[in-house]
Amino acid sequence: MTLKRTLHHFPLDPASRQVRLALGEKRLAFTEVQVRYWERPKELTEMNASGLLPVLVEADGDQQLVLCESRAILDHLEEAYPEPALLGRDAGERAEARRLLTWFDRKFDFEAGGYILHEKMEKRLLGMGAPDLANLRQGRDGLRDHMVYIDKLLQEREWLAGRKLSLADFAAAAHLSVIDYCGDMPWTGFPAVKTWYMKLKSRPCFRPLLTDRWPGLAPAKHYDDLDF
Structure with missing residues (x-):
């Protein structure tokens, strides 16, 4: 089963941009869903109670991992996809x-x-x-x-x-x-x-x-x- 990634984000949000840059540098394909976060859509608050972006969803068949906000997502990307390393080796x-x-x-x-x-x-x-x-x-x-x-x-x-x-x-x-x-x-x-x-x-x-x-x-x- 192929892992599918979906990034829920707002294009002009600095936190969302950090995750997009990391995904791009690691060459990890993802689908984008742009979110009008200021309207607090139900779909967003169901994924992340804080209503904050970004949210990355990784789905593999029936298994789904929901990662909320930039630091949690960036830490996950470094752990799960260590190359290229974006925290350095020193x-x-x-x-x-x-x-x-x-x-x-x-x-x-x-x-x-x-x-x-x-x-x-x-x-x-x-x-x-x-x-x-x-x-x-x-x-x-x-x-x-x-x-x-x-x-x-x-x-x-x-x-x-x-x-x-x-x-x-x-x-x-x-x-x-x-x-x-x-x-x-x-x-x-x-x-x-x-x-x-x-x-x-x-x-x-x-x-x-x-x-x-x-x-x-x-x-x-x-x-x-x-x-x-």
């Missing part, structure tokens, strides 16, 4: 990759990405009116502070966690790519981050993200340009 780099995964999903989202995406994307999806300029300014200020830190790491390392591409790179790229879609990435002044992002954009696993579009939310003109 203990230090694995620890650093895990630290940065948490950094982007908690600290970066809380201080930067969450403000920008709520004001530029979620408000439009929810019909909540115009962006709050004070919140946007706070998010953009936080983003620049994080860009200083990311650029410093990448001046010292080939990839974020060390010598090898890892889930840390996918976490960072997932968050930054959605902000870039919104046209709010301050690439000027951060050459190390821009070079790193260009390398990621050129990978086969990243190409599906560059074709993402959502009605009423047009991307920045340079969004899918590999030589932006």
